[in-house]
Amino acid sequence: MMKHLEDSYVKEWKTTVKDVKDGKFVTLSETYFYPMGGGQPHDEGIIKKGDEEYKVVFAKKFDEVSHEVDKEGLAPGDEVEVSLDWERRYHLMRLHTAAHVVSALIRNKTNALITGNQLSPEKVRIDFSLEQFDPEMFRSIIDEANTLIEKGAPMKFEVVTHEQALDEPALAGLAKGLPEHEDIRVVEIEEQDRQACGGTHVKDIKEIGKLEFMKAENKGKQNRRVYFKLA
Ligand SMILES: [Zn+2]
Incomplete structure (x- = not known):
């Protein structure tokens, strides 16, 4: 590891x-x-x-x-x-953890499939697949993320075997793409999000601070994109 x-x-x-x-x-x-x-x-x-x-x-x-x-x-x-360069890293830790919070809300609220995300020190971009396109809804998802962040929730980490991951729907898709001997690191925000991830995270989502909605984009067909940053 x-x-x-x-x-x-x-x-x-x-x-x-x-x-x-x-x-x-x-x-x-x-x-x-x-x-x-x-x-x-x-x-x-x-x-x-x-x-x-x-x-x-x-x-x-x-x-x-x-x-x-x-x-x-x-x-x-x-x-x-x-x-x-701790300022850069800690900023990225906060943004990366925020991507978990926001992705989970998008998934849980709309059933959208998250297809990618990209972090830069300036902003986070989340790509997903969804029929409807309503920028106001994404704005309200960021508001909701801010409410959760303000309340706080500890991040939990564990390592599961390839076999265990295959048994868990949230992890199985990723596990299938990895070698069988490879253990999988799971990152969890209680009652919000659980997924395999090798990134760097803060200990409690409270550390993220406040998020600011930037824009939502319609990338054709069902491809949607939302951008946000740390306020
Ligand atoms: Zn992560």
Whole structure:
């Protein structure tokens, strides 16, 4: 399991450089960087060796998380201090968790099928399939999300086996697309949402703060799209 999933609140840690490819692509013995994927942007941050700072401009998981730094100079075995750009990450954690709250409301209120979501530090986009198109309804869903967020609810995390996931309708679809030996991480907001997810979340939806509706778009046929941001 990747470290950022064990604890999404680690901001700084000490570790060693494991390997460096092409001068700028660094793997670490231990990392909490979220690599780009699953609709969530990669983390940014600093790898510090002595007084020298290397800015992490990109992170992506291959076999391990590869950190792209802005200049050459790091070497295998270097002892380093690593820190995340916490403002960026925490903002993304709040937005990502908000995507769960809003998706669940859309699903539960309209029976729409959620077909995708995309996060940027500025906004969240949720795509779904639904016959009707009523921007006012989406506005009211964001209002309702704000009521739930203000009330608060703890996020729960568990890991289930591939077999268990197949037995649960909410997880089965995703499990079918994954290798059988792979355990699945499940994220739950009590009485609201339960789904497989490898993103980073806040501990309680209260931490999200207030959401602001931006716009709803009709993308033809049954494709609908809603945008919102942190107020
Ligand atoms: Zn998630």
